[in-house]
Amino acid sequence: MEGEYIVDLEGLKKLAKDLARELKGNEVIFLIGDLGAGKTTFTRFLVEALKPKGEVNVTSPTFAVMNVYPTERGEVYHADLYRVKNFDFTDFEGSGILVIEWADYLKDLKPDIVVEFEHLDENRRRVRIRRTH
Numbered sequence: 263m264e265g266e267y268i269v270d271l272e273g274l275k276k277l278a279k280d281l282a283r284e285l286k287g288n289e290v291i292f293l294i295g296d297l298g299a300g301k302t303t304f305t306r307f308l309v310e311a312l313k314p315k316g317e318v319n320v321t322s323p324t325f326a327v328m329n330v331y332p333t334e335r336g337e338v339y340h341a342d343l344y345r346v347k348n349f350d351f352t353d354f355e356g357s358g359i360l361v362i363e364w365a366d367y368l369k370d371l372k373p374d375i376v377v378e379f380e381h382l383d384e385n386r387r388r389v390r391i392r393r394t395h
């Protein structure tokens with residue numbers, strides 16, 4: 263699963279599915295990349311792959327800071343630090359899968375998995391996935 267990929271939307275969906283299969287349910291995942299690079303879209307595919315309970319609509323949590331999606335594999339906490347820059351995740355660590363956009367702003371929290379997105383053209387992104395330990 264670790265590695266570098268060039269993907270269209272379908273390819274991104276498959277990456278999210280493959281990553282979902284590897285998750286235990288308590289990981290901290292940092293999503294790094296510019297606006298429009300695909301961080302929220304990736305999160306939507308990831309939540310879909312984890313089988314959300316009931317109807318969910320994964321949107322950008324830019325204004326809410328964090329959204330919570332209950333899934334068959336536990337809670338997914340989806341945060342976006344673009345506006346707030348920092349946030350105390352202590353209460354959530356280990357109690358679900360933490361997916362954090364603009365996580366490069368964070369100082370205290372260490373990720374288990376980092377996913378970097380780079381805009382190549384309208385439909386293609388370069389995606390790098392790595393584990394930190």
Ligand code: ADP
Pocket residue numbers: 269270271274295296297298299300301302303304322363384385386387
């Ligand atoms: P971010 O959260 O990084 O700001 P979004 O996921 O909100 O980015 O937006 C990415 C936009 O680019 C979406 O409208 C998505 O449909 C589009 N897009 C087109 N091709 C891709 C791709 N290969 N991967 C991710 N997003 C893509």
Ligand code: MG
Pocket residue numbers: 301302303322342363
């Ligand atoms: Mg986003």
